[in-house]
Amino acid sequence: MTGGGSGIGRGISARLARDGAAVVVVDVDPEAAAETVGLIEAAGGQALAARANVADYDQIRAAVDLGHASYGRLDIAVANAGVFRTGTIRDVTPDEFRGQVDVNMTGVFLTVKAAVERIIESGRGGRIVCISSEAALTTGARVWTYSATKAAVKMMVRGWAQELGQYGINVNSIGPGLIDTPLARFQAGREGGDLRAVVERRRPVGRVGTPDDIAGMVAFLCGPDASYITGSYFLVDGGSRDSYSAPALSEEARQERRSLMAEAAERDQMTRALMDGLEL
Numbered sequence: 567m568t569g570g571g572s573g574i575g576r577g578i579s580a581r582l583a584r585d586g587a588a589v590v591v592v593d594v595d596p597e598a599a600a601e602t603v604g605l606i607e608a609a610g611g612q613a614l615a616a617r618a619n620v621a622d623y624d625q626i627r628a629a630v631d632l633g634h635a636s637y638g639r640l641d642i643a644v645a646n647a648g649v650f651r652t653g654t655i656r657d658v659t660p661d662e663f664r665g666q667v668d669v670n671m672t673g674v675f676l677t678v679k680a681a682v683e684r685i686i687e688s689g690r691g692g693r694i695v696c697i698s699s700e701a702a703l704t705t706g707a708r709v710w711t712y713s714a715t716k717a718a719v720k721m722m723v724r725g726w727a728q729e730l731g732q733y734g735i736n737v738n739s740i741g742p743g744l745i746d747t748p749l750a751r752f753q754a755g756r757e758g759g760d761l762r763a764v765v766e767r768r769r770p771v772g773r774v775g776t777p778d779d780i781a782g783m784v785a786f787l788c789g790p791d792a793s794y795i796t797g798s799y800f801l802v803d804g805g806s807r808d809s810y811s812a813p814a815l816s817e818e819a820r821q822e823r824r825s826l827m828a829e830a831a832e833r834d835q836m837t838r839a840l841m842d843g844l845e846l
């Protein structure tokens with residue numbers, strides 16, 4: 567479980583542990599990983615922490631090997647670690663671009679590559695889930711690097727599914743919509759303030775997503791009911807994708823939405839980024 571020290575990764579780790587898995591919580595931040603392990607153990611689950619940067623193959627392989635040596639097998643791998651950085655083509659430096667690709671795209675490749683070797687070795691097959699984003703389907707002037715890395719995850723998974731079926735390995739990706747995590751809050755520039763109110767109005771389900779919403783989909787994809795599913799991408803976004811054009815809204819409601827978004831965008835980098843892709 568990469569990026570297991572925070573947000574969505576912590577939620578998935580806790581859910582898989584609750585369902586009976588022994589979880590290797592991998593994170594570049596060892597204290598965050600240890601905290602997740604503490605939470606799992608306090609709830610009666612089994613977990614250990616491993617420090618690794620997913621962009622470094624030796625480090626991620628060592629983490630996979632540690633888990634394999636400790637628990638004797640590897641059945642599930644979740645490639646979740648990722649970063650969200652925004653910027654226009656004129657703003658983004660070559661190093662910033664490479665940095666985001668290194669974690670979000672290369673990091674997923676290296677995680678899955680390391681895990682696949684151990685799963686194949688076991689001969690029992692397994693499940694792999696990669697965390698993409700709703701941004702794999704849409705983009706904007708400030709989020710194109712992020713979108714490109716997440717679209718890459720979605721497409722790599724489709725290719726891998728073709729190869730890995732022969733070993734009994736199913737591999738799928740999930741596209742979360744906006745989920746309330748430290749990453750989203752950091753980008754919003756505050757602790758769940760106005761952006762949350764704006765998003766709640768914009769989603770048919772009427773609320774922001776939580777890590778548990780994504781963890782539930784991971785649990786399904788790793789469970790017995792998903793054996794016929796591989797190479798697929800699952801959007802878990804509270805219906806926000808089609809709410810962007812909002813054809814059923816009255817002109818008054820549209821006006822209210824426009825001014826809410828404009829007000830929030832003045833204060834909020836992530837809303838500005840989201841607005842690049844919105845048709846209001």
Ligand code: NAD
Pocket residue numbers: 568569570571572573574575592593594595598618619620621646647648649650669673697698699700741742743744745746747748749750
């Ligand atoms: P988060 O920042 O709360 O947690 C990410 C974790 O990954 C952190 O613990 C961090 O230390 C770790 N990490 C970062 N770089 C790493 C690296 N190089 N190696 C190992 N660990 C690393 O973020 P989150 O919101 O929980 O996001 C998790 C995933 O979900 C990311 O891939 C993100 O792109 C994706 N996602 C998030 C949202 C959202 O709204 N929060 C929406 C769509 C997709």
